[in-house]
Amino acid sequence: MxxxxxxxxxxxxxxxxxxxxxxxxxxxxxxxxxxxxxxxxxxxxxxxxxxxxxxxxxxxxxxxxxxxxxxxxxxxxxxxxxxxxxxxxxxxxxxxxxxxxxxxxxxxxxxxxxLDAVAVSADRQTVSVGAGNRWINVSEALDPLGLAVVAGRSSTVGVSGLTLGGGISYFSGMRGWACDNVRNYEVVLASGDVVNASPAENEDLYWALRGGGGSNFGIVTRFDLVSFEQGDLWASSNVYPGAANRTLIPMMHELLVKGLPDDPAAHTYFVMTHTAELGGYAVLSDEFHATHSDVASPPAVFAPFFDPALPTLAINTRVSNISRLSRDIEQANGLRQTWWDTTVAATATPDLLLDIVPLWEENIAPLLAAAAADNSTISPYLIYHPISSNILEAMQVNGGNALGLKPEDGPLMIVQLNLAWTSAAMDELVETSSKELIEKVNALAASRGASSKNGYVYMNYAGKTQDVYAGYGKQNVAKLRRVAKKYDPREKFGELWQGYFKL
Ligand SMILES: Cc1cc2nc3c(=O)[nH]c(=O)nc-3n(C[C@H](O)[C@H](O)[C@H](O)COP(=O)(O)OP(=O)(O)OC[C@H]3O[C@@H](n4cnc5c(N)ncnc54)[C@H](O)[C@@H]3O)c2cc1C
Missing domain, CATH: 3.30.43.10 (Uridine Diphospho-n-acetylenolpyruvylglucosamine Reductase, domain 2)
Structure with a gap:
C-alpha cells in the first residue's frame, strides 16, 4: 500500500x-x-x-x-x-x-x-494486459481459450516496447501491426495523472501512442488489446545454403508483390546468416499461416519453397500453438547485440534485394575476421521483412496510426541488420560498420528509383543513432510534438526520460 x-x-x-x-x-x-x-x-x-x-x-x-x-x-x-x-x-x-x-x-x-495481469473480457473480444508482460504470458493465457492477439513473434519480448513502436505479427497480413489492435491504453502522464487513451477519450494521445514510441508521452500501465478466435498456426522453418539466395530472393520478391496480398493469412520473413555450424553462409525462410492446418503439405502461397529441386538443408514444419512457435523464435539473453534497419520500396524486379546481399557479405567479412583475431564470436544476420500492400491497408484501421505508412507507399521491404557478439572490444567496430552498410543500402536503393519510403527506419529495429521519426513525415512529427506538449506541458518526459528515440 x-x-x-x-x-x-x-x-x-x-x-x-x-x-x-x-x-x-x-x-x-x-x-x-x-x-x-x-x-x-x-x-x-x-x-x-x-x-x-x-x-x-x-x-x-x-x-x-x-x-x-x-x-x-x-x-x-x-x-x-x-x-x-x-x-x-x-x-x-x-x-x-x-x-x-x-x-x-x-x-x-x-x-x-x-504489472503482469492478463484478463480476458466476458465477451472474449478484449484482453487487458499489464505493461510489464512479455508475449509468452499473453499467449499462455490465450492459447487454452482458442484466442489470440496481434502479438510479437518471440516469447520473451515485451508487450510494451513492441506495441508502442508498431509491432510486426504473424497476423499482420489480416489485421495490421500490434499498435493497430489496441482498444485503449491506461497511461500515467508526467503530472502523475492516470488517464485512458482510446477513440472515445484523449483521442490525440491514442493516435500518438500507436507507433509514436514510448518515451515521449507517458508510461503505459495497461494495454486493452483486440482479441480474436484463433486455433493453431501452420509454420515452417526452411534452411538452405547461402548460395541459394539467388533463387530464393526472387521467390521472396514474388511473395512481397503478389503472394502475400493474395493470401493475407500468410506471414513470412527471410534471414541470411553466416555460421560455422552450417559451414558458412545460410538462408532461412520462416513461414507462417493462420488458417492452414495440414502439416503434410504447405499452403499454396509457400509451395515454391518446398520444391524438391531446391538444395534444402533442413525443413521443420509444424502446426502448433502460438506459445510454442514464439519459443522457437526466442533468442537468449546475454550476448552483445545491435539492430539497425532501413526500408526499400519494391522495384519491378528482385535485383535490388539480390544486390544488397553482396554488400552485406562485404560488410561482415572484416567483422568475422576481427572476431576470429580477438578469439571471440560474432553472428551476423541480414533479415528481410515484407510489408506487402495488404499489411499497409490493414494498418489504416482506426483512422491510421502515427507511423506514416500508407498503402500507396508500398509494397515495402524492411531490411534489418542484427549482429550478436561476445567481446566489448568489438562494440565500436560493429556500430560503425552497421551504419556504413545502412548508408550503402540506402544509396543503392536510391540509384534504382525514387520512393518517399526508401530509407524509412522502423523504430523497433533501429540503431541508437538512427533518425526514426524522419520517415513518419513532417505533418505526423508536428502532430506528435503537439500531443507530447499537450500532455506534458513542462516537457518533463522530454528532458528526464532518457535513452530512447526522442521527438
Ligand atoms: C528476439 C527479439 C524478437 C523480436 N520480435 C519482434 C517482432 O516479432 N515484431 C516486432 O515488431 N518487433 C520485434 N522485436 C523488436 C521489439 O519490438 C523491440 O525491441 C521492442 O522495443 C522491445 O520491447 P521491450 O518492452 O522488450 O523493450 P524495452 O527495452 O523494455 O522498451 C523499449 C522502449 O519502450 C519504452 N517503454 C517500455 N515500456 C513502456 C511503457 N509501458 N510505456 C511507455 N514506454 C515504455 C522503454 O523506455 C524503451 O524506451 C524483437 C526483438 C527481439 C530482441
Whole structure:
C-alpha cells in the first residue's frame, strides 16, 4: 500500500538540477514512498532487474530500480522523479539492443515487471494486459481459450516496447501491426495523472501512442488489446545454403508483390546468416499461416519453397500453438547485440534485394575476421521483412496510426541488420560498420528509383543513432510534438526520460 506522507514531504523539497544529479537521494525518497519496491546495487533483486536481452544494456547500472505494482505506484514514482528533475528510464521486456535504451547509468530505472495481469473480457473480444508482460504470458493465457492477439513473434519480448513502436505479427497480413489492435491504453502522464487513451477519450494521445514510441508521452500501465478466435498456426522453418539466395530472393520478391496480398493469412520473413555450424553462409525462410492446418503439405502461397529441386538443408514444419512457435523464435539473453534497419520500396524486379546481399557479405567479412583475431564470436544476420500492400491497408484501421505508412507507399521491404557478439572490444567496430552498410543500402536503393519510403527506419529495429521519426513525415512529427506538449506541458518526459528515440 502506497504511503502518502513521504510523497507529500518529498514533493515539498526543492528540485535538483538534472546535470550531475546524484540519484542516491531520490532513490531513498522513492524507497520511503514505495516500501519494498525499490532495490539497490549488490542485492539479488537488483541483479535480477539488471538482466537484459542485450549485454550492452546489462552493462549499465542505475542507482536503483523501482518496481511498481500498480498504476498508482507508477504515478507516485513519476511525481517524485519529475518534482526532483531526476533522470530515469523505463524497462518493460528489456529487449532494446543498445545500451541505455531501457536502463540508465546512475539514474532511476522503473521496471514494470510486476504489472503482469492478463484478463480476458466476458465477451472474449478484449484482453487487458499489464505493461510489464512479455508475449509468452499473453499467449499462455490465450492459447487454452482458442484466442489470440496481434502479438510479437518471440516469447520473451515485451508487450510494451513492441506495441508502442508498431509491432510486426504473424497476423499482420489480416489485421495490421500490434499498435493497430489496441482498444485503449491506461497511461500515467508526467503530472502523475492516470488517464485512458482510446477513440472515445484523449483521442490525440491514442493516435500518438500507436507507433509514436514510448518515451515521449507517458508510461503505459495497461494495454486493452483486440482479441480474436484463433486455433493453431501452420509454420515452417526452411534452411538452405547461402548460395541459394539467388533463387530464393526472387521467390521472396514474388511473395512481397503478389503472394502475400493474395493470401493475407500468410506471414513470412527471410534471414541470411553466416555460421560455422552450417559451414558458412545460410538462408532461412520462416513461414507462417493462420488458417492452414495440414502439416503434410504447405499452403499454396509457400509451395515454391518446398520444391524438391531446391538444395534444402533442413525443413521443420509444424502446426502448433502460438506459445510454442514464439519459443522457437526466442533468442537468449546475454550476448552483445545491435539492430539497425532501413526500408526499400519494391522495384519491378528482385535485383535490388539480390544486390544488397553482396554488400552485406562485404560488410561482415572484416567483422568475422576481427572476431576470429580477438578469439571471440560474432553472428551476423541480414533479415528481410515484407510489408506487402495488404499489411499497409490493414494498418489504416482506426483512422491510421502515427507511423506514416500508407498503402500507396508500398509494397515495402524492411531490411534489418542484427549482429550478436561476445567481446566489448568489438562494440565500436560493429556500430560503425552497421551504419556504413545502412548508408550503402540506402544509396543503392536510391540509384534504382525514387520512393518517399526508401530509407524509412522502423523504430523497433533501429540503431541508437538512427533518425526514426524522419520517415513518419513532417505533418505526423508536428502532430506528435503537439500531443507530447499537450500532455506534458513542462516537457518533463522530454528532458528526464532518457535513452530512447526522442521527438
Ligand atoms: C528476439 C527479439 C524478437 C523480436 N520480435 C519482434 C517482432 O516479432 N515484431 C516486432 O515488431 N518487433 C520485434 N522485436 C523488436 C521489439 O519490438 C523491440 O525491441 C521492442 O522495443 C522491445 O520491447 P521491450 O518492452 O522488450 O523493450 P524495452 O527495452 O523494455 O522498451 C523499449 C522502449 O519502450 C519504452 N517503454 C517500455 N515500456 C513502456 C511503457 N509501458 N510505456 C511507455 N514506454 C515504455 C522503454 O523506455 C524503451 O524506451 C524483437 C526483438 C527481439 C530482441
Amino acid at each position: 502506497t504511503q502518502l506522507w513521504p510523497v507529500l514531504l518529498a514533493l515539498a523539497l526543492p528540485a535538483a538540477a538534472t546535470s550531475n544529479y546524484d540519484c542516491s537521494t531520490i532513490c531513498q525518497t522513492l524507497a520511503s514512498a514505495l516500501p519494498n519496491l525499490v532495490t539497490f546495487p549488490n542485492s539479488t533483486a537488483y541483479a535480477i532487474h539488471n538482466n537484459y536481452w542485450s549485454a550492452r544494456q546489462s552493462d549499465v547500472h542505475p542507482a536503483c530500480f523501482v518496481a511498481p505494482r500498480t498504476a498508482q505506484d507508477v504515478a507516485t514514482a513519476v511525481q517524485l522523479l519529475t518534482a526532483h528533475d531526476a533522470p530515469f528510464s523505463v524497462k518493460a521486456g528489456g529487449h532494446t539492443a543498445f545500451e541505455g535504451g531501457s536502463n540508465i547509468p546512475a539514474g532511476v530505472t522503473l521496471t514494470l515487471v510486476h
